[in-house]
Amino acid sequence: MRGNQTIVRAATTYGCKRFFVVTPLLDQRELAQKLIGHWQHGYGATYNPLRKRAFEIVGLQPSLKDVTQAIFNETGQNPQVVATTARLSEGAVSFGFLKERLCDGAAYLLLLGTAWGLDQSVLDKADFVLAPIKGHSDYNHLSVRSAASIMLDRLMGKHT
């Protein structure tokens, strides 16, 4: 959850409505719920009210299907699913393309995978696959925390 804390603060800063953590493992969801409870209602809520506010957008779900259902329940819309990957992918859309699409009033769900990334089956089923982030070297191994922060900034940041 420590990585998620970084991501949820970035998601709140960039105006995301919700941040879902998906894991099929019940004990992982229970542990995550305990940590969220700490920042929302426990000592952490008083200690750091800014973090409390960030955690208001967090939801825990056992599967991607449950996430899209939760979004439908809240918005009345099936979200456009945007998968991300560090690999080059045929038909991938640019950040600029997606940034414009985000203004069309639809609900968008940006998917990131931990460790080895999203499964190919998830990429195949997504409405869009986002082009990988390019740095400035032949080394390209961003943590999921870095990748999420950079994607949010490219898609929703006000650049100066």
Next chain:
Amino acid sequence: MRGNQTIVRAATTYGCKRFFVVTPLLDQRELAQKLIGHWQHGYGATYNPLRKRAFEIVGLQPSLKDVTQAIFNETGQNPQVVATTARLSEGAVSFGFLKERLCDGAAYLLLLGTAWGLDQSVLDKADFVLAPIKGHSDYNHLSVRSAASIMLDRLMGKHT
């Protein structure tokens, strides 16, 4: 050091030559050195050679003065010091301005502070203060990991 691991991987991805961790506390530097040793020479180097490579750029120094001296020793140049802050600061330069400057052949040192940020005295002495990152809400509390990743992407990323 967990946050630093995220930053060092981003720094390597974006082609930074060096990443310095600054703390006046000797025991903190010794602990950090142990962790770096793990990824560079210990089990971690075999387990994850990509991380080994990222850690090659890390240096530990007791003060900012020691960092600039180390850069002078390695490059023969006194670096242009760029301080960062989440607060609005008079005379702050834009990311676009700094991105162009980075091509001028000088050595640049980008400074980030943990927790409450850099001391005002550091901001006062810097050659440049970078404009704060703007998100898309009234909430603006990025972790230093997020901020570092986004700054590197804005200054040195190849945007699509």
